[in-house]
Amino acid sequence: FNQLLVGQNPNKVISKDTDSLDVLKDTIPVLIDTLEMVTDTSGVLDSNTIFKPTIDANITISSDSVVDQVVYGSRDSNYMDVVNNQIHLYGNAFVEFQDMKIQGAYLIFDFNTNIAHAFKEVDSLGLYMDRPTFTNPDQEFNYQELKFNFKTQKGIVYDAISKEGEFFLHGNKTKFLSKANDTLNLDDQIFNENAIITTCNHEHPHFGIRCSKLKLVPDKLAVLGPSNLEIAGIPTPLFLPFGFFPLLQGRSSGLIFPSEFTYDKDLGLTFRNIGYYFPISQYMDVRVLGDIYTNGSFATRVQSSYKKRYAYTGRVELGYSRIKRESSIDGSDELSTSFSIQLSHRQDAKAHPYRSIDGSINLQSNQYNSRTFNDFDNVFENKLRSNFGFRHSMPGTPFSFSMTLNHSQDNRTRKVTVTLPNINLNMNTIFPFKRKNVGSNDEKWFEKVNLKYSGAFKNFVQTTDTTLFTQAVFDEMQYGFSHKASTGASFRVAKYFNVTPSASYEELWYFRTLENQYNSELLFDTISIDTIPLTGQEVVNQDTTFGTFSENIVGGFETFRKFNSSINVSTQIFGTKTFQKGWLRGIRHVIKPTIGLSYAPDTRAKYIREVSTDPNEKFVDPLEYNPYQGGIFSAPLSEKAMSFTYGFTNQIEAKYFSKKDSTEKKFKIFNNINVNGNYNFVRDSLKWSDVRLSGNTTLIKDITNLNFAATYTPYLKSDNRSIDETVWSRRGRLLAFDNFSATFNTRMTFKKLKAIFQSDNKSDDKKDIKKGNKTKKKIEAGSIYDLLEKFSINHTYQVAVRRIDEVDTLMVNVHSIQLRGRVQLSKNWELTVGNIAYDIKNKSFI
Incomplete structure (x- = not known):
């Protein structure tokens, strides 16, 4: 092996042709200077003198050597096995050859066979730590163990994990063939044995397709042999004889x-x-x-x-x-x-x-x-909705603009409602008379007057999905404008009173309204046709109808105007009682009374319309109807009203002495108790309204919420209907009881329930509570408490008392219990229980 290996020491050179004993005798070879100094003919050496290297032409390269240098190294240590011609690398070891790199905790490189052998690191407990990697420009492998031949560029990888496109490939045994030394293939090829292909990114995937053989061409195609679907490591009967998975990038x-x-x-x-x-x-x-x-x-x-x-x-x-x-x-x-x-x-x-x-x-x-x-x-999707729009905040102005499309559709009734366009122009609250560069202390009363406006245009149609985008849609289309303006202010009078006058005006423009018509013609409707058995003569049974009504949408410009105004005065009254001794140290009562006067003109008499119900003038009984009913904008008609209103909001708090930390603490007895009613000056009778009382509070350390409401009437009743005779005139009292209801809502989580049962009276636990720590008694893992820790129990109980024919009747309206929560089956699996409800009153599940 005469190819140079470059390691941690760049001056250390080893040649395969060198005798290993000579290397042991002299480990520091004499380096021969291969650079000859070029002689300057001028005899003067300049700093820019160039030295030309001399190459020994007698050095020959073995045909068995790799074609490029191999770079290796490690973080921890390494040693050279001269006998076996191997180098051992420990701790973040690596070997690099051209564009390929192997990294691992422990790596052996054999100079005789050109094979790198990499292993996964094992800690002191025998557990595998970070997985080693093999990378090249096309893919990256995570593995347990690897063998790679740098000369043939073939490798065997055990328990490899690689990613191709959106898929993760897990192979028990993987063979890698590089295209560099294969003249028959133009691409790298990967062969897997007992592999699984999946989109799950876990080291042990939760699902995937398990196959005995798999061939992979990176960035192109994965071909599977006989395979089946596997979920949570369990094979399923879903079988594939073969499969193709494209792996194209981009x-x-x-x-x-x-x-x-x-x-x-x-x-x-x-x-x-x-x-x-x-x-x-x-x-x-x-x-x-x-x-x-x-x-x-x-x-x-x-x-x-x-x-x-x-x-x-x-x-x-x-x-x-x-x-x-x-x-x-x-x-x-x-x-x-x-x-x-x-x-x-x-x-x-x-x-x-x-x-x-x-x-x-x-x-x-x-x-x-x-x-x-x-x-x-898709089959059972019954509701369809659309909401699409353009919005502009119009910076530098108090206005904002929006134009939207709104649509709703019911597939069961086949009804479709479309609003296009729905244009809105809104103006934020402005103070038109406010002076600039004036402090709040110098503010005049007229500067507190505010103004607000909103305008809208709507084009609305209600049709069916079969007639959508037909001429019938345009015939039934309704459109109109809406204008709303309001003004108000807030003043402080006599230091303790807040006075808030307000007024609002609304004007609606309709281009299509409702018109009821009466048809006085006599109509005959055939009910059935019978045959007389003996003669065979047909007998026609008919039903006659005299006078019918029809509702029509007619065109034309119509307006609706509505105005109302009010003025309210409010203040606050505080009452406090303190105690120097005992558990109770004080009670505080805050009353916020409000009185007001409101006025609204009569819109019913002005806009109501009538239609005759009988052609005979002796039986005149006209039918009244609202021409704006079902229109583009809602326009309810009301009678003239001028009312005096009153209301009282009460808040009751208390303070107690805590012996645990020797301090005084507050708690609320009632969050609020509201009392309100009104008197209408323009009504001909029953001018006083019922007096309504409502409130809420919390019980049992904020676990239970109590909401209550009651109604008292100032008038007597006959057949459960109010008559124009006061309770004071008959009984000498201002009010009479009418009805009362109370609702208890209790919500308890199993985690809080477990904490209650685990608490004891030991002093250590009390000290922990004083410090604000939550002391918990240890429960064995996997107990029923741990399984139900994310569950909650909701209990609802509603009781009502109603006076019927001067007799008070007690009834239970609602009594139910609900259970909902989640069960953590494993680290990655969770079961959600949406709602299990039981109606205790009716003894049935809801």
């Missing part, structure tokens, strides 16, 4: 093989998802896919994905299907066509500071998904 046009072969008694044999792939550019690609049925039906889809970094990403899919089935009535062909438009687009947050376009569209006709696909998700 994108290129090519045929897409069918992903499914199915059979349907009506459609015949199906070849699904056959097509072609086109990489348009580095930002975009296109897939043309189709489904072919042997009965003549077909479906086609065009899919395109696009992405530009820091700009946008999205996907577009257009689908069309033409399905032919045989009629069950007369055997004729029934054709059904449908289409689908799907779009998703997301703009990167860094693309533009104040303008964005994003959203998704999922629009189908004639139940496209359920007719084209046969999987569960």
Whole structure:
């Protein structure tokens, strides 16, 4: 072996033709200077004098040597076995030859055979540590053990792991053949024995295709022999006689093989998802896919994905299907066509500071998904929604603009609702009278007046998926404008009172409204036709209808205007009682009373319309209706209202003395207790409203939430209906009880439950609690507590009391318990239990 090996010492040179005994006798050879000094004819040596090396032409190169130098080294140590002509390298050892590199914990290089033998490192417990690697420009192997011949460039790798494209290849025994010394092959070849191909990146994959033999051409193709699917190390009955896996890097046009072969008694044999792939550019690609049925039906889809970094990403899919089935009535062909438009687009947050376009569209006709696909998700997908829009924040102004498409579709009822466009112009709250460069202390009352505006235009239609994009859609389309403006202010009066006046105005423009019509014609409806047995004469049974109603959408410009105003006054009242001794050290009660006056004009009398119900004037009983019902904007009609409103919000807190840390601590008795009602000046009767009381608090260390509500009425009742007679006039009281309800919601996790059962009264545990540490009693691994640690129990109990015919009736409305959580089966597997609920009241599972 006369090829030079370059190691850690560049001055150390070993030749195969040199006798090993001579090497032992004289380990420091005399280096002969091969550089001759070129004589300067001028006799003067310059600093730029060039020395020319002299090459000994008598040195011959063995035909068995490798064609290039081999570089080796190690981090820890190495020693030379002169007898066997080997070098042993320890600790991050490596051997490099041309563009190939071997790394391992322990490495032996044999100069006689040109073979490098690498091993995996084993720690003091006998466990394998980091896996060694073998790399070349085409692939990288992780292995347990490796043998590689640098001359023939062939290698054997044991327990190798390599990555090709999106796949990970695990081989029990792998043979590597380099293309460098093989005149018959233009590519490197890898042969695997007892291999598994998978997309799982774990060292021990959770799933994959196990094959006895595998041939791999890097970056091109993997060919499998007989193989079967393996899950969690367990073989399955799913068997493949052979398989081909393309391993091409990058994108290129090519045929897409069918992903499914199915059979349907009506459609015949199906070849699904056959097509072609086109990489348009580095930002975009296109897939043309189709489904072919042997009965003549077909479906086609065009899919395109696009992405530009820091700009946008999205996907577009257009689908069309033409399905032919045989009629069950007369055997004729029934054709059904449908289409689908799907779009998703997301703009990167860094693309533009104040303008964005994003959203998704999922629009189908004639139940496209359920007719084209046969999987569960598509067949039983009943709700489809779309929301796609353009938004502009309009910097430098108080306005923001948006234009969106909104769509909802129900495949069960076949109803489709589309709003296109939905344009909104919103103005943030401004203070139009506020002066510039003036401090808050010098602020005048008129500077606190604010103004807000919002405008909208909508184009709306409700139709069916079979009439979508037909003339019927345009005939039923509704559109209109909406304007909303509001103003308000907040002033402090007499130091302790906040006064907040406000007013709002709304105006709606309609171009299509509802019109009810009465038809007084006599209509005959045939119910049945009977035959008289003896004479054979037919008897026609008819039902007569006199007068019918019809609802029509008519065109024309209509407006709806609504105005309301209010003024409210609020303050806060504090009450505190302290104690110097005992456990209870203080109680604090905060009352926040609010009174107000509101006014709204009558819109019912102004906009309500009537339609006659009888052509006879003696029986005039007109039917009233709202012409804006079902319109583009909601316009509920209401009577005139001028009301006095009142409300009280109460918060009750307490302070107690803790003997554990000798400090006073706060807790809330009630988070809030609300009391409110109103008095309407313009009503002809029952001017006082019911008094409503509500509140909530927490119990048992915040484990249970209590919500309660009660209603008291100022009027007497007859047949459970209020009459215009006060409780005060009959009973000498202001209010009478009407109803009460309380709901207890308790949520307890098994982790918290375990902590409660593990707690004891030992002083050590108490000290830990004082320090804020959570002391836990050790439980053996794998116990039932550990298995259910991520579970929670929810208990709901609702009780109500209602006064019916002057008798209070107690009833339990809800009493149920729910269990939900997760079970950690292993490090990589988890079982989720969504909801197990039992109705204790009705004694049944929910």
